[in-house]
Amino acid sequence: MNPRYASTQALFQALTLPLLQAPMAGTATPELAAAVSNAGALGGLGLGASAPVAAHAAILRTQALTARPFQVNLFCHAAPARDAEVESRWIERARPLFETFGSTPPPALEEIYRPFQLDPAMLEVLLETRPAVISFHFGLPTAAQIEALRGAGCLLLATATSLEEGRRIAASGLDAIIAQGWSAGGHRGIFDPEGDDERLSTEALTRRLVAEFDLPIIAAGGLMDGVDIARALSWGASAAQLGTAFIGCPESAADPAYRERLAAGGKTVMTRAISGRPARCLENGFTNWARDAQADEIPAYPCAYDLGKALNAAAKASGDGTYGAQWAGTGADRARALPAAALVETLAAEWRRASSA
Ligand SMILES: Cc1cc2nc3c(=O)[nH]c(=O)nc-3n(C[C@H](O)[C@H](O)[C@H](O)COP(=O)(O)O)c2cc1C
Structure with missing residues (x-):
């Protein structure tokens, strides 16, 4: 087994259920991410649209609210x-x-x-605060950034909307791939929005990535309850990432x-x-x-x-x-x-029931 596979799987196994709360820029707060992590899933902060000072404050606030791991997300789009x-x-x-x-x-x-690749101050924030999991949307960071973050002990994830993007993520040495289907809420993580888009469903994309790569695949898009999480795992996914399900949380x-x-x-x-x-x-x-x-x-x-x-x-x-x-x-x-902790608890109960059925 790919050693990178083992470290990501160990993180997922430490969770109560294989669930990532999507890092939603503008919507996920430190209170939401911490409540999700404290409830046994992996909370997430979307900091792609934040200045480094604000990102620093959000990470510190989340770390003050939970001692458990959480995900921080950055945008790697091409400069406009x-x-x-x-x-x-x-x-x-x-x-x-x-x-x-x-x-x-x-x-x-x-x-x-600015894109993360052009933001040395944001890299400094990440190296200082060392979130357990860092993910990238719209593309990939530079090789030097990947090496620095890997050296800091962070697990690195990136979104793919196609097999080709999955290949680029795997080739750059990241630890897991988020398979974002066409049904997903928020920004499509496609690297080049002017390029072809096959618009694969979450299931089709997850199955393709699972078949192709010796890396954990996280299914994202249109998954709303514990039954959906169980279905995503039946496609070969190691975990599911849910965004829309968490928007209505009071946090x-x-x-x-x-x-x-x-x-x-x-x-x-x-x-x-x-x-x-x-x-x-x-x-x-x-x-x-x-x-x-x-x-x-x-x-x-x-x-x-x-x-x-x-x-x-x-x-x-x-x-x-x-x-x-x-x-x-x-x-x-x-x-x-529902409050985030109650939602995670409900999702866990539904997922357990569906998995044992
Ligand atoms: C309100 C909202 C904001 C989002 N912001 C981000 C973001 O900042 N970074 C990111 O990687 N994905 C973002 N996404 C996409 C999610 O990571 C994920 O792909 C999506 O939520 C999955 O589909 P679902 O919303 O149907 O669960 C966002 C999604 C939503 C709904």
């Missing part, structure tokens, strides 16, 4: 290919909508956060409008209009406004997100909560608004 004309046309497209909220769009878009940072929209359930759509990269969101005012936007009209990630966040702020200020990045997977209808 800026196009001033596309950006100004997008701003003008949004202007009439901003005006309905008595506001104006930002005069120009900013690159609101999450979801605002009241997001919680209300999640509770209403219904349709989700894959859109790149909110941030500049494909992401699955509950159908809302934003996704309806952007429904006919073509990919080449939308500014690069994360610059489009600068406008997306400004639009949400303007709408909220005038009492309209339907323009948020209300990310959710296709299982949204089955989300439960």
Whole structure:
């Protein structure tokens, strides 16, 4: 057995159930991650959109709330290919909508956060705080960053949406692969959003990665209860990563409008209009406004997100909560608004029942 396989499996075996709470930027809090870890699963913090100082504070706060391992997630997207004309046309497209909220769009878009590969200060934060598990979305860090984090004793994971991305993750020496299916909530981890996307289901992708690699595979996308966790393990996954299932927890940072929209359930759509990269969101005012936007009209990630966040702020200020990045997977209808510890306990009981059936 690959020695990297053994160390990841040992971490999973130390958990009460093979469950990772997805590291959700903007939604997972230290309180959520710590409650999940304290309940016996692996909590997660999404720090891809955080500045190093804020990331440092979030990790320290989580470490103060739990002595157990948790996951920290960073974004490894390609630096944006800026196009001033596309950006100004997008701003003008949004202007009439901003005006309905008595506001104006930002005069120009900013690159609101940097990829981890170009952020030495974030690497320093990780080397100082040494979270047990670090994962990467949208791509891979540099070889030097991988070596440094491995030297610090961290287990390293990355998201794959295809077999090819799985190959690149395995070749760079990471410890496990997160198989993110098309049904997953939030940003699709695809390395190159302009490339082909086979849109594999969580099951199809998990099975392919399990067959191909001597590494633990973590299934993610549309999994909502303990029966789903048992099903993911039956495909050969070593664990399941659930995001949408945790949004409704009181410990999450979801605002009241997001919680209300999640509770209403219904349709989700894959859109790149909110941030500049494909992401699955509950159908809302934003996704309806952007429904006919073509990919080449939308500014690069994360610059489009600068406008997306400004639009949400303007709408909220005038009492309209339907323009948020209300990310959710296709299982949204089955989300439960339980405290994190009670949710983990419920998932564990369902998983045990399903596994012994
Ligand atoms: C609100 C939300 C935010 C997310 N943010 C991140 C993130 O910051 N980093 C990441 O790797 N994945 C992120 N994801 C994707 C999850 O890691 C995971 O792939 C997904 O939640 C699985 O699908 P599910 O939501 O149907 O459970 C996010 C998902 C959601 C729902």
